[in-house]
Amino acid sequence: MSQIKVNTDLKALNNEIAAQNKEKLHSCGILTVDVLGSPGSGKTTLLENILPELAAKCRVAVIEGDLATENDARRIEKTGVKAVQINTNGGCHLDAKMIERQFEKIDLENTDVLVIENVGNLVCPVSFALGEDLRIVVLSTAEGEDKPLKYPTAMLKTDAVVVSKTDIAEYVCVSTDKLIGNIGTVNPDVKIFTAGKTDGEYRAEGLVEYILEARKNLK
């Protein structure tokens, strides 16, 4: 009983800080995007590939979340976009306080879109608001067609799902169409994108436009 109460209070406190983050970010005109998904689903690869186009159209900053290492922040900075790394030292998700602590390291006044790559995990990050406007779940074909059915909360509590690694679907015996069908079964309203390498070139059709449109519509 007391365990449940502590958990409820922690989430309520997190929600409060997330709301403050959102207010602060909106006051600077920033759209915040939380990117989440399993470890290895292709979150950083997706960002590496969309950031050059996104950064050509608006001012972008990135917060990277991982248990350990600065690897992903370094990968992102190779695209020319500034990235700060959070190490959770074992924590399975980012929380709103961790994001708030990064604000002094980011030039908020000169940022239009803040992208946060959450810790690789398809369960815990879903329950912790950060102050984001948009959530994007990256789900790779390699995880299997049934994962939307097994992890429905991640499909329900997101604005968009990017089905990644479409190029290797046939090698892992997965039908991208069936996977997309299962996402739609759980959440008929979610926006679905695909990403992968076709003819040697990585594509995530429509995703940059989707983020820019959301930035334009920011109240």
Ligand SMILES: Nc1nc2c(ncn2[C@@H]2O[C@H](COP(=O)(O)OP(=O)(O)O)[C@@H](O)[C@H]2O)c(=O)[nH]1
């Ligand atoms: N073939 C293929 N490999 C991918 C794709 N996206 C990511 N990968 C590979 O999957 C591995 C994990 O990717 P990463 O972006 O680090 O995943 P993260 O842990 O979700 O950030 C890396 O070896 C990537 O090269 C894709 O669309 N197609």
Ligand SMILES: [Mg+2]
């Ligand atoms: Mg990563």
